[in-house]
Amino acid sequence: MAKRIDVSDLNIYYGSFLAVADVSMTIEPRTVTALIGPSGCGKSTFLRTLNRMHEVIPGARAEGKVVMDGVDMYGSDVDPVAVRRHVGMVFQRPNPFPTMSIAENVLAGVRLNNKRISKGDAQDLVEQSLQGANLWNEVKDRLDRPGSGLSGGQQQRLCIARAIAVKPQVLLMDEPCSALDPISTLAIEDLIAELKDDYTIVIVTHNMQQAARVSDRTGFFNIAGTGKPGRLIEIDDTSTIFSSPHEQATEDYISGRFG
Template identity: 70%
Template sequence: MSKRIQANDVDVYYGTFKAVEGVNIEIAPRTVTAFIGPSGCGKTTFLRSINRMHEVLPGAHVEGELLLDGENIYASNVDPVRVRSQIGMVFQRPNPFPTMSIRDNVLAGYKLNGTRLNKARADEIVEKSLRGANLWNEVKDRLDKPGSGLSGGQQQRLCIARSIAVEPNVILMDEPCSALDPISTLAVEDLINELKEEYTVIIVTHNMQQAARVADKTAFFNIQGVGEPGKLIEFDETNTIFNNPSNQQTEDYVSGRFG
C-alpha cells in the first residue's frame, strides 16, 4: 500500500501570500520522515499540501508538482477527496467525533464516503484497524462507548485507527504527540515504527529527540524573516541531520542556537 512522494519546485500559497517556496523532496515508501524547524517555517503548511488539506481555506493553492507514485495529485482531473482517502492525516490534538462510539469513529471514513458495509465486514475493519493502532485489547469490550471517553493517548490512537481503516497509502501526522503525556507519547512512537512496515509516514514535530527516535530521514525547514516564505533547507538521513549536517542553519537549529 505504501507509495513514494515526490515534490518538484512546490510553492504553497494562501491567497497571494507565498507560505512555502521551492520545495524539492523525494520520500521513499515504507519510511518515516520527520519535518522539523522553528514555528512559522512552513513545515505544517507543506504537510497539509501533500493531501490537499490546506485547500479547505479559501484562496489556498499550490504551484509545482506533487507526485504520488508518479501521479500529480494537483492535476486538473484529480479529485481532492480521492487524494485524502489515499493520504490520511492525524492532527495535533486528538479529534475523535464526540457523539460517535469507538466503533463508529473507526468506520467514519466509510460513512463519509457513502460506502455501505455489512456487519461482518464492518466488524473485520474495526478489529483490524484497532489492532493496527495497538488499541484493540484496551477497547474491545466497550466498542459502543463514546470515543471521547478514552484517555488522550487512546484518543490519538483511535484517530490513527480511523485513518488506517480506509487503507491509505500515506499517513501524515501533524505533531501527534504534542498534547500527550510521556507514556502515551511512547505508545504512539512505537506505533509509528510499526506503521512504516505498511505505510509511508510523515510526521511534523518540534521534539527533536522524537525525530531522532522515529524518523529514517529528516527534513529541516526554516524561514529567513517575517513575511518571507518557508523553505526546505536540508533533507538527509536523520543521523546525518543531527550529527553532521551540511548546512550551517541546520547545525544552528539542531544544536539549540536558535528556534
C-alpha cells in the same frame, strides 16, 4: 500498499502571500520522514499540501508538482477527495467524533466515502484497525461507548485507527504527540515504528529527540524572517542531519543556538 511521493518546485500560497517556497524532496515508501524547524516556517502548511487539505482554506493554493507513483496529485483530472482517501491525516490534538462510539469512530471515514459495508465486515474492519493502532486490547469490551471517554493517548490512537480503516497508502501526522504525556507519546512512537511496515509516514514534530527516535529521514525547514516564505533547507538521512548536517543553519537549530 505504501507509495513514494516526489515533490518538485512546490510553492504554497495564502491568497497573494507566498508562505512556503521552492520545496523539492522525495519521500520514500515505507519510511518515516520527520519535518523539523522553528514555529511558523511552513512545516504544517507543507504537510497539508500532500493530501490537498491546504486548498480547503479560502484563497489557499499550491503551485508545482506532488507526484505519487507517477500521478500528479494536483493534475486537473485528479479528484482532491480521492487524494485524501489515499493520503490519511492525524492532527495535533486527538479529535474523535464526540457523539460517536469507539466503533463508529473507526468506521466514520469509510462511511463518509459512501462505502457500503456489511455488519460482519464492519466488525472485522473495526477490530483490524484497532489492532493496527495497538488499541484493540484496551477497548474491545467497550466498543459501544463514546470515543471521547478515552484518555488523550487512546484518543490519538483511535484517530490513527480511523485513518487506517480507509486503507490509505500514506499517513501524515501533524505533531501527533504534542498534547500527550510521555507514556502516551512513547506508545504513539512505538506505533509509528510498526506502521511504517505498511505505510509511508510523514510527521511534523517540534521534538527533535522524537524526530531522531522515529524517523529514517529528516527535513529541516527555516524562515529568514517575518513576512518571508518558509523553505526546506536540507533533507537527509536522520543520522546525517543530527550528526553532520551540510548547512550551518541546520547545525545551529539542532544545537539549540536558535529556534
